[in-house]
Amino acid sequence: MAPKPTKVTNRIRALRSEAGGMTQADLAGRLGVTRQTVIAIEQGRYSPSLELAFQIARIFRQPLDEVFQYED
Numbered sequence: 001m002a003p004k005p006t007k008v009t010n011r012i013r014a015l016r017s018e019a020g021g022m023t024q025a026d027l028a029g030r031l032g033v034t035r036q037t038v039i040a041i042e043q044g045r046y047s048p049s050l051e052l053a054f055q056i057a058r059i060f061r062q063p064l065d066e067v068f069q070y071e072d
Contacts (some may be wrong), residue, residue: 007071008047015060
């Protein structure tokens with residue numbers, strides 16, 4: 001059975017593009033996680049910890065709620 005997608009969506013892919021084409025591997029390296037983790041977060045298959053979410057927002061110099069949204 002496939003994991004249920006989270007209700008948390010994000011703009012990471014768009015933000016990577018706006019940051020000059022940062023790759024998933026680049027972001028993973030800055031975060032200290034695997035590329036597979038970045039892929040899973042981008043696709044909504046995995047919700048990052050609060051600490052990791054804040055790290056992602058800081059890398060893109062965005063408020064947390066500009067990077068991640070919670071769908072009701």
